[in-house]
Amino acid sequence: MTDKKVVVSVKDVHKTYTETKVPVKALRGVTLEIKQGEFTAIVGPSGSGKTTLLNIIGGLDRPTSGEILVDGTDLSQLSDNKLIDFRKTHIGFVFQSYNLIPVLTAKENVEFVMLLQNVAQQKRDQRTKELMEAVGLGDRMHNRPSELSGGQQQRVAVARALAPKPAFVLADEPTANLDSASTANLLDIMSRLNQQEGMTFVFSTHDQRVIDRARRVITIEDGKVLSDIRK
Amino acid sequence: MKQIFTLASRNIWRNKRRTFITAGSILFAVFFAVAISSIQKGTWDHMVDSIVHYHFGYAQIHKSGYWDDKSLDNAFDPEPVTKILSDEKDIRQLVPRIESFALASSGQYTKGGMVIGIDPQRESRLTKVDGRVIEGQYLLSEDEGALVAEGMADYLKISVGDTLILISQGYHGINAAGKFPVRGLVRFGSPELSKQLIYIGLEKAKWFYGTENLITTLVVDTDKPEKIEHTVKLIRKNLGDDYEALDYKEMMPDLIQAKEVDTAGSQIILMVLYLIIGFGIFGTILMMLKEREYEFGILKAIGMRTSKLNLMLWLETILLGLIGCLAGIIVAFPLVYYFYKNPIQLSGEMANAYEKFGVEPLLPASIHPSIFITQALVVFFLITVLAIYPMIKLHRLKPVEAMRG
Incomplete structure (x- = not known):
């Protein structure tokens, strides 16, 4: 793994929330690196700071201090609009509650980010088809989210996250709302994409089934990295 | 998008x-x-x-001061005006009138009325008054007769073929009196106009009021009423201070x-x-x-x-x-x-x-x-x-x- 490219570099990141009466220190000097092709789970109890870390890595939140480099770009140097554009092209997101756009079909949801990137229609169609087939939903392209099960929606969300060929995919508790079969199915898909295509996945999770499949487990507690175990 | x-x-x-x-x-x-x-x-x-459309037109040209003192003494010769404005594209035609008042009489009935001398052809193009004839016929050019509004005719108890007597004061105070055979009756939607309007031919009006070749009003007929304010400005510029040009908004400010x-x-x-x-x-x-x-x-x-x-x-x-x-x-x-x-x-x-x-x-x-x-x-x-x-x-x-x- 040592010769692989560093996708995410977190250096001495602190995050303190000051909106509350008493300032809350969510992260207290986190330093870590994630390399291309890793299948990493960030775990920890509620309030440990794992979601904050994930948000900061994903450019959804800014650290109070410290440095975040994603694919070599220092996120703290980007304006809000540049950060939105950076997320669009470099980071894929899978959220806990699927979060598909309800008025678009599965196909349209997957190609949505590519449309924002002005990708040509032929390329969009081809990529969407590939991804929908990769997540086993080639026959559900024209269904709206409300016509899909939770597991199917989350698979569409994975396909959407992969559409712009991001540097890595961030998944925040992706299996929290899924039954066992759907969880296993989703993990199989992500694992296959990781092994066959080298896609980097970073999860925050409580789910033991996800932790068992991860090849690296970073444990966060009280805003610090408690352990970092590679299997 | x-x-x-x-x-x-x-x-x-x-x-x-x-x-x-x-x-x-x-x-x-x-x-x-x-x-x-x-x-x-x-x-x-x-x-x-x-x-x-019934009467005023979109704009009128008079001798300067006529609008404030509507007297025959403020009549003017239309020839120079017509010449100056002959090239204005937005003016379809200039319609001459002599407008004044007279006592109208028939038998034992007498009533004050507005007696207007018109060029029958041009007037019909402007106000379509020929379409308002309900009895008899419209005036011909050089006609010696009169068109009487329905309300006035009812009051005077006259109809087509009867003779109407008009008495008034003409240009510079001369006596004006004449007999006019009634050629037709006209109907106006407005009862106010119906009670007082009498049309006679322009030449006959010149004779009646003694104005010779003078008239009181040139009505501006236009294809582009929306541009009338602009047209009036041009007319004023071309005619100078001897004449006044008013658009309908100025004529009806109230x-x-x-x-x-x-x-x-x-x-x-x-x-x-x-x-x-x-x-x-x-x-x-x-x-x-x-x-x-x-x-x-x-x-x-x-x-x-x-x-x-x-x-x-x-x-x-x-x-x-x-x-x-x-x-x-x-x-x-x-x-x-x-x-x-x-x-x-x-x-x-x-x-x-x-x-x-x-x-x-x-x-x-x-x-x-x-x-x-x-x-x-x-x-x-x-x-x-x-x-x-x-x-x-x-x-x-x-x-x-x-x-x-």
């Missing part, structure tokens, strides 16, 4: 009931606005048109002022109506914002810029407004079209007031496109203003906070 439009058009049908309620309130506002504006514009246009006051009054009523509807639309926008805060957070997270989000939300509200606006126009159009074809007939004191202005007592509706376009523009403007608030909210929206709920 297509993608944003697709999203917006589908989003408005996510909550059908709310869409129908909001569009319904806009429909209500547009319906009333169209109905009020249409009747108001129709009524005023009818009033102005009546006065302009009427135009009354129109403006009335229009301003109803604009205030419509503004209040739109304000109420505006709050309704704003409520819908607030609900949409609150309900979809999470979704907006996701869209921002996955790379949709705030400007595109704003555009989407603005398009949603514009589409909503468009549906309501179109529905309002569709519902209102048959109604205003009916009243355009079948004007409301006034009676009683209201009718008397109209007749005093020399206007038929009718309330027609107008179907001028500006009425409908104005409503669409008002709704568009209203929604664009209302969209400022969600724009600010979306600009400040942080994906992490929005997704936290």
Whole structure:
């Protein structure tokens, strides 16, 4: 793994929330690196700071201090609009509650980010088809989210996250709302994409089934990295 | 853009009931606005048109000072004026008149009336007075006879073929008296005009009033009434200070002022109506914002810029407004079209007031496109203003906070 490219570099990141009466220190000097092709789970109890870390890595939140480099770009140097554009092209997101756009079909949801990137229609169609087939939903392209099960929606969300060929995919508790079969199915898909295509996945999770499949487990507690175990 | 439009058009049908309620309130506002504006514009246009087409024309040229002192002594020779203005493209024709008053008599009845000398052919092109002949025939050129308005004829108990005696004071105080065979009777919608108008041929009028080749008025006939103010300016510039040129607004300042006051009054009523509807639309926008805060957070997270989000939300509200606006126009159009074809007939004191202005007592509706376009523009403007608030909210929206709920 040592010769692989560093996708995410977190250096001495602190995050303190000051909106509350008493300032809350969510992260207290986190330093870590994630390399291309890793299948990493960030775990920890509620309030440990794992979601904050994930948000900061994903450019959804800014650290109070410290440095975040994603694919070599220092996120703290980007304006809000540049950060939105950076997320669009470099980071894929899978959220806990699927979060598909309800008025678009599965196909349209997957190609949505590519449309924002002005990708040509032929390329969009081809990529969407590939991804929908990769997540086993080639026959559900024209269904709206409300016509899909939770597991199917989350698979569409994975396909959407992969559409712009991001540097890595961030998944925040992706299996929290899924039954066992759907969880296993989703993990199989992500694992296959990781092994066959080298896609980097970073999860925050409580789910033991996800932790068992991860090849690296970073444990966060009280805003610090408690352990970092590679299997 | 297509993608944003697709999203917006589908989003408005996510909550059908709310869409129908909001569009319904806009429909209500547009319906009333169209109905009020249409009747108001129709009524005023009818009033102005009546006065302009029955008699005044869109503009008139006189010797300087005539309008303040309508005396035959202020008559002028039209030849130089006609020559100077012969190249003006916006003037279709100049219609000469001699306008004064005389006592009209037949048998034992006598009544004061307005006796106007006209060029029958040119006058018929301007006021279409030949189409108002209800008995007998219209004047021929060089005619020696008279056309008498129906009300005047009734009073004098005369009809076609009878002789009308006119007595007046002519140019520079000379005696004016003459006999005129009645060629025809004319009907005016305005009872006021019907009671006093008598037309005689222009040449006969010159003889009667002793003006020789002088006239009192040149009416400006134009194909482009909307440009009349500009045309009048050109006429003034060309003719200099010896003559006065007045457009219909200057000739009827009281009427135009009354129109403006009335229009301003109803604009205030419509503004209040739109304000109420505006709050309704704003409520819908607030609900949409609150309900979809999470979704907006996701869209921002996955790379949709705030400007595109704003555009989407603005398009949603514009589409909503468009549906309501179109529905309002569709519902209102048959109604205003009916009243355009079948004007409301006034009676009683209201009718008397109209007749005093020399206007038929009718309330027609107008179907001028500006009425409908104005409503669409008002709704568009209203929604664009209302969209400022969600724009600010979306600009400040942080994906992490929005997704936290």
